[in-house]
């Protein structure tokens with residue numbers, strides 16, 4: 001019985017049939033492997049596929065959004081935050097593309113001479129006429145933790161310098177705290193320092209005076225997704241002294 005079909009196939013035909021089956025099995029395995037790569041093991045590939053679904057979903061929910069954005073941007077918020085992957089500003093604010101103009105860097109540090117952040121601020125305030133500038137730090141910030149440690153970090157050392165200066169200025173307070181408390185305190189001090197620096201920029205001062213631009217200092221809690229507003233109010237005297245010292249005319 002084992003030979004019932006064999007007489008109908010020549011040796012050559014049998015060899016071809018076996019080869020065809022082998023190719024089919026290999027192709028199936030490869031397909032399965034590719035499917036696995038694109039769906040689970042490669043986050044970028046799957047994200048690229050998800051993008052098409054996302055764009056279709058947004059276009060369905062809000063058909064005018066993409067055509068409107070194609071004609072220009074009118075964001076009301078400039079967000080300055082940390083590059084940390086856990087702090088995606090537009091997502092955590094529940095907003096959409098076109099709502100937030102963004103600058104993010106390690107530990108949301110504003111250096112007075114930093115061309116990148118300065119250009120973003122200038123463009124957002126002078127040309128986009130944003131109504132709010134948000135400077136946000138976040139809990140468990142790696143940059144802040146690094147500045148509270150004493151390891152050499154290469155190019156990150158000059159970048160983190162303002163944080164180390166804040167650490168120096170508040171050393172007794174920070175040393176009296178647990179590592180978690182000290183981390184959060186330095187996060188807050190860094191945001192308050194950044195808000196101070198923002199208000200020393202002429203383009204920002206002008207916009208505050210002329211059209212009521214508002215500056216906000218926030219802390220984002222990565223453990224619960226909630227934003228907390230810091231008190232950045234100044235006394236009349238402090239405002240007067242700041243304007244006298246930093247306001248310049250053309």
Ligand SMILES: [Zn+2]
Pocket residue numbers: 082083084106107108138140141142143144
């Ligand atoms: Zn961070």
